[in-house]
Amino acid sequence: MTNVETVIDVKGLTKSFGDKIVVDDFDLKVPKGSVYGFLGPNGSGKTTTIRMVCGLLTPNAGSGTCLGWDVIEQSEKIKTQVGYMTQKFSLWEDLTIRENLEFVARMYEVENRKNRVDEALEELGLSARSHQLAGTLSGGWKQRLALAACMIHDPELLLLDEPTAGVDPKARREFWDTIHELADRGVTILVSTHYMDEAVQCDYIAYIAYGKKLIDAPSGELVDRVGLYTWRVEGTGLSKLTKELEGAEGVEHVARFGTALHISGIDEGALKTAVSRYFDLPNLNWTARKPGLEEVFIHLMTGTEDNFQ
Amino acid sequence: MSMISFARIQAVLLKEFVQMRRDRMTFAMMVGVPIMQLIMFGFAINSDPRHLPTALIDRDHSTFSRSIIAAVENSTFMDIAYRPTTEDEAESLIREGKVNFIFIIPENFGRDLVRGENPQVLMVADATDPSATSGAANSMKEIVRSGLQRDLSGALSAMADRPPAVDVVLHKRYNPAGITQYNIIPGLLAIIIAMTMTMITAVAITREKERGTMENLLAMPIKPIEMMTGKIAPYVIIGYVQTVIVLLASEFVFNIPIVGSLLLLFGAVSIYIIVNLMIGFLFSSLAETQMQALQMTFFLLLPQILLSGFMFPFLGMPRWAQYVGEALPATHFMRLMRGIMLKGADGVDLLSSFWPLGVIMLIVGTLAMIKYNETLD
Numbered sequence: 001m002t003n004v005e006t007v008i009d010v011k012g013l014t015k016s017f018g019d020k021i022v023v024d025d026f027d028l029k030v031p032k033g034s035v036y037g038f039l040g041p042n043g044s045g046k047t048t049t050i051r052m053v054c055g056l057l058t059p060n061a062g063s064g065t066c067l068g069w070d071v072i073e074q075s076e077k078i079k080t081q082v083g084y085m086t087q088k089f090s091l092w093e094d095l096t097i098r099e100n101l102e103f104v105a106r107m108y109e110v111e112n113r114k115n116r117v118d119e120a121l122e123e124l125g126l127s128a129r130s131h132q133l134a135g136t137l138s139g140g141w142k143q144r145l146a147l148a149a150c151m152i153h154d155p156e157l158l159l160l161d162e163p164t165a166g167v168d169p170k171a172r173r174e175f176w177d178t179i180h181e182l183a184d185r186g187v188t189i190l191v192s193t194h195y196m197d198e199a200v201q202c203d204y205i206a207y208i209a210y211g212k213k214l215i216d217a218p219s220g221e222l223v224d225r226v227g228l229y230t231w232r233v234e235g236t237g238l239s240k241l242t243k244e245l246e247g248a249e250g251v252e253h254v255a256r257f258g259t260a261l262h263i264s265g266i267d268e269g270a271l272k273t274a275v276s277r278y279f280d281l282p283n284l285n286w287t288a289r290k291p292g293l294e295e296v297f298i299h300l301m302t303g304t305e306d307n308f309q
Numbered sequence: 310m311s312m313i314s315f316a317r318i319q320a321v322l323l324k325e326f327v328q329m330r331r332d333r334m335t336f337a338m339m340v341g342v343p344i345m346q347l348i349m350f351g352f353a354i355n356s357d358p359r360h361l362p363t364a365l366i367d368r369d370h371s372t373f374s375r376s377i378i379a380a381v382e383n384s385t386f387m388d389i390a391y392r393p394t395t396e397d398e399a400e401s402l403i404r405e406g407k408v409n410f411i412f413i414i415p416e417n418f419g420r421d422l423v424r425g426e427n428p429q430v431l432m433v434a435d436a437t438d439p440s441a442t443s444g445a446a447n448s449m450k451e452i453v454r455s456g457l458q459r460d461l462s463g464a465l466s467a468m469a470d471r472p473p474a475v476d477v478v479l480h481k482r483y484n485p486a487g488i489t490q491y492n493i494i495p496g497l498l499a500i501i502i503a504m505t506m507t508m509i510t511a512v513a514i515t516r517e518k519e520r521g522t523m524e525n526l527l528a529m530p531i532k533p534i535e536m537m538t539g540k541i542a543p544y545v546i547i548g549y550v551q552t553v554i555v556l557l558a559s560e561f562v563f564n565i566p567i568v569g570s571l572l573l574l575f576g577a578v579s580i581y582i583i584v585n586l587m588i589g590f591l592f593s594s595l596a597e598t599q600m601q602a603l604q605m606t607f608f609l610l611l612p613q614i615l616l617s618g619f620m621f622p623f624l625g626m627p628r629w630a631q632y633v634g635e636a637l638p639a640t641h642f643m644r645l646m647r648g649i650m651l652k653g654a655d656g657v658d659l660l661s662s663f664w665p666l667g668v669i670m671l672i673v674g675t676l677a678m679i680k681y682n683e684t685l686d
Contacts, residue, residue, distance in 0.1 A: 056527055056685050077532040090525035107529045 005030050007157055007188040008053060010064030010071060015048050015211075022048045024211040026062070030190060030204070031195050033291060035183050037202030037219075038192035041301065045211035046192040047087060050159050053190070054084050067156055080108065083150030087161040089142045091149055093135025097126055100134050100145065101152055108153035120148045132139040140171035147178065158182065160191040164198065176201055200293050207300050214300060223291055228252075228299050229274045230264040230291040235284035255295065264295045324400075334601045338608065345608070349615045358441055358625020362390035363410040371419025373460055376390045377430065377475075380456025381412065386445035404654040405661050406644045409435045409442050409624055411566045422457075422474060434542040437651050439487035440507030450477045483651045495646035495680065496619040498555045499639045502578075502604075503585050503613045506548055510589030511602035513540045514681075519599055524685065533681045537674075541586035548582035549575075558652070570648035573656060575596075577645040577663070584638045584670045591677040613639040641666045 008030040015023040023045040030036045038046045044259065051057040053066055055075025063070075069077045091100045103119055105113045121127045124144055134145060143163060150158065160179075164172045176198065183189055183203075199205055199219070206216035217225050233241070238261050245254050245263055250270025255262045265271035272288075279286055291299075314406040329336060347362065363381070367374050381387050387410055393399045399411045411433040421428035432449050434442040453475050461474065482493040517523040526536075551573070559565045567574070596602040614620060616630055623631065634640045644662040648654035656663075 051685060052527055056524065058684055058686055076530055076532075079528060080527070084525075084528040086521070086524050086528075088521045089525075090521045090523075092522055093520070104529070107531060 005032055006030065008036075008064075008066050008190065010053070010062060010066070013049065013052055013062035013064070014060050014144060015045075015052060017062055022211050023052070023059075026211070026213055028053075028064075028206070028213070028216075030188060033186045034047050034182055034203040035179060035189045035191065035201070036204045036206070038190065038206055038208055039196075039297065040192075040196075040208035043226050044208045046208055048211075049208070050084075050161050050190065050192060054082050054159055055079055056084075061210045080153075081156045082159060083153070083155035083157070084159045085146050085150045085163050086163060087165065091134050091142075093133065095134060097134055097137070097145060098130040099120070101149055104149045105152050110153050116152060120152055125149050129203050140167050141173065143167050143171070147175070151182070156188060158187055158189045158191075160189065162194065164190050164193065164195065172198070196294050196297050199297070203209045205293075207297070209300070214269050219293070223293065223296050226291075226299060228264050228266060228291045228295045228296055229268045230262050230289055230295050231271065232260055232262055232287050232289050233275070233278075233284055234260045237281075237283070241278065241284075244278075245274065248274045253295075253298055255298055257294075261307060262289075262291075262295055264291055264299060267298075325413060334596070338604045342611070343612060349612065353616060353626050353630035353633075354621045355625045355627075356440065357444060357684065358622045358623060359385045360388045361386065361409040361441065361445060361622075361624050362407065363387040363412055364391040364393050364402045364408045365389045366396065366411070366413045368394060368416040369414045369418035373419040373422050373457060374414045376460050377414065377453055377456045380452050382420060384445075384452045385446065386448060386452070387412075401658055403433065403435050404648060404652045404658045406435070406648060407661070408681070410445065410566050412510060415534055417545055422613075425474075427474065427476055429478050431478050431480065433480045433482055436481035436484040436487055437647050438492045438618075438622050439484065439489060440492075441625060442506075443487065444479075446479055446481070449479065453477055482667070488565075491565055491651060492647070493560045494555065494563055494565055495650045496617075496643045498578075498646060499581070499617065499642045500551060500614055501555065502548055502582055502617055502642075503639050505551065506582055507589040507606045507609065508587035508603065509544050510541055510548075510586045511592040511606045513590065513598045514593035515596050515599045515602045518597065527683065527685060533678050533683060536681070537587070537590050537677060541583070541590060544586055545579070545582055548578070548586075552578050552582075565650065567650050568653035570655070573659065574646070574649045575647065577642060577659075577666070578664050580663075580670060581638060581642040581645075584661060584666065584673060587670065587673045588638075591673055591680060594677060594680040594682065613637050614641070618643055635665065636669075639670050643670075 006029055008028055011014060011027050013023055013026040013028070014021065026045075026049055038049070040046055044268065052059045052069065057073070059072065063072065065071060066078045067081050074159070084291055092103070095103065097237075098117060098121065099136065101117045102113065105117055110116050116189060118127070121130050126145070147163065167175065172195075179191070180201070191198075193199055196303055202219055204216065205222055207214045207220050215222065215225065238256065238259070242254050242256065242261060246253050250265045250267050250272075251263055251274050252265045257263075263271070263275055265274070275286065278284065296300055365378065367378065378389065382389060390400075390408060391402055393402065396413070402408045403411055411431075413431040413433075415429065415431070418428050418430070430453060432446065434446045435628045436442055457474060481487065514523070514524075517526060556567065559568065574632065588609065592605040596605060612633060616626065616634040617623070617637050618634065620641065623634055640666065641662045645659055645666070647660050648662065
């Protein structure tokens with residue numbers, strides 16, 4: 001059952017709480033061994049979608065399979081092969097690191113439990129501190145422990161809900177290295193994030209807003225699909241220029257990157273007309289460039305302000 | 310800096326009001342508990358119980374025996390609830406706790422009375438709860454005398470003036486010395502278990518909810534029955550420890566003999582512990598917070614203490630309060646404990662208390678499984 005090429009294949013997933021529709025007619029296909037990124041503002045339905053996939057929430061409508069099992073009828077089976085890392089640290093703070101791992105291992109009936117836990121502690125680099133209470137760990141370590149816990153039963157699918165929130169950049173980088181190693185081993189990973197530098201590392205990206213998927217594509221193709229144009233300008237007096245360009249016809253958004261501005265818009269001609277008026281100003285260096293993912297996300301987000309209502 | 314700011318006091322005060330309004334459960338408790346206490350203390354509790362059920366064996370069937378029976382019923386202390394034909398049946402009724410008294414008028418009572426042979430009537434009182442039966446027991450001689458007053462007229466009037474025409478023999482059964490501890494200690498075990506066992510599991514699931522670990526548990530492939538069994542099993546052992554402590558204290562500190570079978574006793578304790586743990590588990594599925602779960606525990610504990618026959622005689626309560634009491638596990642367990650420890654009741658006698666406890670366990674267990682939410686919906 002678990003040797004399927006499309007690990008998550010759901011259609012029309014819908015979830016509402018009261019009369020508020022949180023996830024609306026959501027389709028999702030995640031190929032085996034890929035890293036699939038969920039990007040979107042707060043309250044856009046990322047967590048709710050993940051929870052529906054792993055059986056924590058029952059969809060109001062929709063159907064499909066996860067690891068070949070029916071997401072509505074067979075969530076018991078799905079749970080045995082899924083590792084779910086919650087947004088908030090949800091291991092037991094009053095248990096030690098080892099006790100937490102052993103508990104999770106028992107829940108999944110892991111064979112050779114003791115060896116597996118020792119192995120996990122080794123990989124984590126926490127063997128020496130295995131008797132420390134989990135509650136005393138720092139944010140970065142808690143996150144690594146949580147990942148180790150949801151990997152203890154060697155799941156086929158990992159669901160990571162904003163795993164790097166509140167974690168320092170070095171730990172984030174290491175975390176993503178681990179993610180890629182796991183993907184190379186054939187584990188499928190669905191990860192939600194706020195960070196664009198993380199989204200860029202995914203094989204596929206879905207942008208979610210208002211509970212709807214606005215776009216999804218392999219990360220290499222996303223930029224082309226959006227059809228955005230960008231000019232880059234370097235130099236001095238950029239603050240004044242930003243104010244002038246914002247709201248100009250053809251300019252959709254102006255974003256600052258260090259000593260440069262990226263000015264983007266959908267209409268290539270109108271954008272050029274808007275920026276060309278400043279070509280003659282001294283101390284400025286203009287170049288047309290292919291927009292990066294950053295510009296694309298800003299573009300997508302501009303249309304969808306934080307939609308937590 | 311040292312000035313008291315009324316704006317800040319107001320800020321705290323307003324915040325408390327807003328939060329109180331949001332927490333409906335606490336608000337309901339604040340209003341519900343006094344109302345419940347008013348009803349229970351005001352209407353249900355009766356420390357001078359009347360109309361206690363009595364088993365009557367009248368082997369005489371004479372005018373005189375009928376007069377005595379009429380006097381007994383008129384006294385309002387006792388109601389003739391059963392008319393068993395044999396003493397064995399009567400004994401069984403008193404062991405089961407269905408009657409407080411057995412009243413026996415022997416054969417030829419009327420004949421012996423007329424002959425002036427000073428016949429005896431026998432009154433057996435269940436003295437496990439001395440306060441319940443002492444009133445009736447103490448007035449019995451006077452009741453019999455007044456009952457015969459009218460019959461002993463004319464030719465027999467001389468007899469009425471020469472008391473006592475009838476000898477009332479009083480047997481205080483199970484607790485002849487009328488020691489209060491005999492009644493309290495076995496009942497106390499029911500209250501201890503009800504309080505601690507319910508409380509400890511009531512916080513079991515809500516604690517997971519409050520700490521956010523519930524989401525993790527629900528994502529794991531665990532079935533509700535596995536969860537409940539795992540959650541309550543450790544506390545069964547604690548319940549046994551409590552039982553042993555109470556029994557040891559009962560035997561060696563309070564000198565209350567354990568007359569009946571220890572095996573039966575532990576059978577009853579086992580069911581009762583599990584019932585209370587399941588109630589706690591049910592509460593923790595219903596409540597959102599540990600605070601709410603504890604409030605529910607407290608809300609149930611009040612009637613378990615007041616309406617179960619622990620503090621006040623069960624059969625002395627009004628009928629509606631007895632019905633409420635019958636639905637409480639503590640009531641049945643208390644009967645089992647008093648039956649086994651003091652009366653040496655056997656399995657057959659106790660069946661009438663065992664099966665309600667079993668039914669309560671089934672209902673609570675089923676409800677707990679239904680109400681346990683396997684998802685975050």
